[in-house]
Amino acid sequence: MRALILRLLAAVSEALGLDSSYFDRIFGKHTQLMDIMYYPPCPNPDITLGTPRHSDARGITVLMQGEVSGLQVLRNGKWVAVEPIPNALVVNMGDQLQVVSNGRFRSVEHRAVTNASTARISIPTFYGPSEDAFIAPAAPLVDEQHPALYKGYKFGEFMRIFWSQELKNKSVLDHFKIEYPDNNGE
DSSP states (O other): OHHHHHHHHHHHHHHTTSOTTHHHHHTTTOEEEEOOEEEOOOSOGGGOEEEEEEOOSSSEEEEEOOSSOOEEEEETTEEEEOOOOTTOOEEEEOHHHHHHTTTSSOOOOEEEEOOSSOOEEEEEEEEEOOTTOEEOOOGGGOSSSSOOSBOOEEHHHHHHHHHSSOOTTOOHHHHHBOOOOOTTOO
């Protein structure tokens, strides 16, 4: 799985016009976590969420979603089901890729819903920087027409906010967003 993710990160780096080892370098020692999520059948799935709305805090997530639908992504304000494809993996950009890309790539807001009659298993692998890695928009992606959208931070600081109760329905990214006055002088 690690080899696949490193190849994906190299491709993302190149798509941004960065050298292919950019994420490998800035992520430091890297972290990789794998979860096994079990969602039992729920007779009334409309009132029970499997996992609430969120974006993934790390760099990239590779998901084996199984055979039962349950993953939904937010697209144009509506929840859209990501139907499972046999032997396929789902790849989600995480918050750290959004920051490093200076917003050119977006982390995916998603949730998991339960199924009325069938249990669901999904296995996400979360991959990202080490706690001491410094994350900021990549310098080549910042210029006068594209000012930095986020201030830099150590990834450990980001995760402390993520795991705390400070969010109050806000994204952790909101804590690091740079606000610029508009050009209208308002």
